[in-house]
Amino acid sequence: MAAQLIDGAALSRLWRARLSERVTALKARGTLPGLAVILVGDNPASQVYVRNKVKACQEVGIHSVLETYPASLTEDALLARVRALNADPAIHGILVQLPLPAHIDAQRVIETIAPEKDVDGFHVANAGALMVGRPGFWPCTPYGCMKMLEHIGCDPCGKHAVVIGRSNIVGKPMALMLLQANATVTICHSATADLAHHTRQADIVVAAVGKRNVLTADMVKPGAVVIDVGMNRDEAGKLCGDVDFEGVRQVAGWITPVPGGVGPMTITMLLLNTVEAAERAAR
Numbered sequence: 361m362a363a364q365l366i367d368g369a370a371l372s373r374l375w376r377a378r379l380s381e382r383v384t385a386l387k388a389r390g391t392l393p394g395l396a397v398i399l400v401g402d403n404p405a406s407q408v409y410v411r412n413k414v415k416a417c418q419e420v421g422i423h424s425v426l427e428t429y430p431a432s433l434t435e436d437a438l439l440a441r442v443r444a445l446n447a448d449p450a451i452h453g454i455l456v457q458l459p460l461p462a463h464i465d466a467q468r469v470i471e472t473i474a475p476e477k478d479v480d481g482f483h484v485a486n487a488g489a490l491m492v493g494r495p496g497f498w499p500c501t502p503y504g505c506m507k508m509l510e511h512i513g514c515d516p517c518g519k520h521a522v523v524i525g526r527s528n529i530v531g532k533p534m535a536l537m538l539l540q541a542n543a544t545v546t547i548c549h550s551a552t553a554d555l556a557h558h559t560r561q562a563d564i565v566v567a568a569v570g571k572r573n574v575l576t577a578d579m580v581k582p583g584a585v586v587i588d589v590g591m592n593r594d595e596a597g598k599l600c601g602d603v604d605f606e607g608v609r610q611v612a613g614w615i616t617p618v619p620g621g622v623g624p625m626t627i628t629m630l631l632l633n634t635v636e637a638a639e640r641a642a643r
């Protein structure tokens with residue numbers, strides 16, 4: 361039997377309806393949640409993502425401000441904008457769309473965002489909070505993956521989870537979230553000797569590499585939950601993930617599609633973090 365689909369678009373709708381109610385409650389108490397989105401340069405994919413973020417804010421009633429700058433913007437000028445937004449009481453969340461042009465030190469920019477406004481969850485203070493299990497902001501993509509597992513009733517406790525990829529924004533935080541949920545976690549990466557050996561033992565596989573067909577049917581345990589974080593283009597220019605979807609869906613128990621899986625949940629978790637930031641500021 362083919363795997364059941366984990367529909368990120370449908371789950372997003374559910375979450376966004378809940379968030380609209382939280383925004384209404386905040387407004388009634390005199391707080392309008394505000395998100396600043398900064399885009400530097402003209403990366404076409406980034407332009408789509410920030411547009412979708414602004415649209416999603418409108419959907420739930422969050423006030424958003426989109427600031428776009430040419431790729432020639434200096435690092436100092438960007439840092440000055442971030443500092444100004446840190447001091448702006450109408451702004452509860454700040455995000456700088458990645459990637460940034462090569463002349464700008466992305467980590468330095470992220471570290472300049474006030475941790476309490478870092479709704480991307482990329483600041484070391486938030487990464488550290490996740491590491492030790494303290495409240496903070498969780499990075500949106502892995503956070504969305506956790507919500508998808510919860511939605512299908514997959515409790516990671518006691519399960520073997522394999523995360524393929526070790527980026528700071530997806531792989532590493534994903535592994536920590538699964539560990540916090542009491543999974544036994546294996547992190548695989550480009551130097552892993554026998555990837556299939558690990559993935560075949562996994563009850564949960566998260567593929568977050570950015571390369572097509574990293575996970576094929578022969579690498580998956582029957583019934584496993586497969587989450588595809590990849591965002592690639594095939595030869596025809598069609599959007600696809602890291603997983604050989606048609607093959608793996610014949611073996612897995614659950615699988616996320618691309619598009620319509622993790623992507624929409626990433627944006628929904630950004631909304632959730634922004635509402636949370638506004639609620640914390642209003643306390």
Ligand SMILES: Nc1nc2c(c(=O)[nH]1)N[C@@H](CN(C=O)c1ccc(C(=O)N[C@@H](CCC(=O)O)C(=O)O)cc1)CN2
Binds near residue numbers: 456591599619
């Ligand atoms: N500051 C940040 N930069 C980046 C992040 C991030 O979380 N914060 N993540 C990625 C890009 N990203 C969010 O910004 C993102 C990527 C994809 C999607 C999405 O909804 N994808 C759709 C398809 C969209 C399309 O047609 O191209 C889907 O999967 O259905 C949302 C957010 C890197 N940068």
